[in-house]
Amino acid sequence: MSLYYVQKLMYELNRDSRMRKRIDDDLDEVLAQFRLTEEEKSALREPDIGKLYVMGVNGQILMHFAALHGFSWDEYIAAMREGVSRYGPVKSGFYATVDDGEGGAV
Amino acid sequence: MSVVFAGVCSHAPGITGRTARADPKARQILFDSFARMRDALEVTSPDALIVIAAEHFANFFMNNMPAYCVGMADEYEGPIEDPDWLGIPRTLIPGNAGLSRRLIERVIQRVDVAYAEEWKFDHGIMVPLHFLTPRYDLDIVPVNINCQGPPLTPLHRAYEFGRALRIACDEVPERIAIVGTGGISHWPATPNSGKINEEWDKQFLDRFVRNDREALLSYSDQETYRDAGQGGFEIRTYIALAGAVEGSTGELLCYEPIPIYAVGCTVAVMKVYAAGPITPAT
DSSP: OOHHHHHHHHHHHHHOHHHHHHHHHHHHHHHTTSOOOHHHHHHHHTTOHHHHHHHTOOHHHHHHHHHHTTOOHHHHHHHHHHHHHHHOSOOSSSOOOOGGGTTOOO | OOEEEEEEEOOOTHHHHSGGGSOHHHHHHHHHHHHHHHHHHHTTOOSEEEEEEOOOSSSOOTTSOOSEEEEOOSEEEEOOSOHHHHTOOOEEEEOOHHHHHHHHHHHTTTSOOEEESOOBOOHHHHHHHHHHOTTOOSEEEEEEEOOSSSSOOOHHHHHHHHHHHHHHHHTSSSOEEEEEEOOSSOOTTSTTBTBOOHHHHHHHHHHHHTTOHHHHTTOOHHHHHHHHTGGGGGHHHHHHHHHHTTTOOEEEEEEEEEGGGTEEEEEEEEOGGGOOOOOOOO
């Protein structure tokens, strides 16, 4: 589990347009620069927003990663919901789903 | 000079990014209130605007996370987010490195503050500026309080940071406006995005406009997380602002819960003229 590096990769991606171009050109080369498990690499490649959310990626970082991959607001919220139903509750951090997602506006 | 204007407002990215999806009546009240806040700001003819924000991993990450940081540059850029996603075009924002430096030199007498000569604004600063200085013609001094990566600074330190900022403002010749921006209760970037605890918000805002230091500092992070979500940690920005205008009360211009904006949308202005210079912390 290297959640820290999953988030660091996304943090750098959110800040740096050259990095965004590099993932378009050669995603595996970028992934190789971070200490990541195969499961994490696969979730980033897909991208499996629901799994990344359940792993505990900070929501503020994941929100932009999802937008970068073309998820509309509603699709992004739905992907997190689906992640929780498929993989279980959020494992780390403080962006957990509470009260079964009550109050969510979609 | 001193602080000539102080207020707080929401900064949720949905306000500009998902504008059309809100209830039109609530949205109008919010936008009218932002306009009133802008008028109140402009009438004081400030030389610079300090924005006390809680950024979301635009500049600072867990590899090197300051509890408090002040920008020290002549120019900033933003938004860091996709402009289409946020609904705010990318632009350059003027700063004043000299003023920042003089403020930092004074704040650091009381609070160990970090500084940054590069800063990319995220929605946490861009949304307030979009409404308050839409021509980007006022020098901005960005301030960040870490509300994202625990351990977080305790509330009483946020208040003291605000006091230190005020003392610094009192010691420089410029006319300074200060805006705090954050929370209040919200669960952004989760499936609960849109959940709002109105009762909690109203109690917090009552404490805030009365500038009741003891009541404002009485929340534990466990209680805030339970009642106001992880977004509630951003009350630190309001508490710092309260410290900056210690002794002044305020007026709530807007509190409209707008779920698609993911927050109870808040605009409040403090009556800074009522307050004399505050005494330095001992």
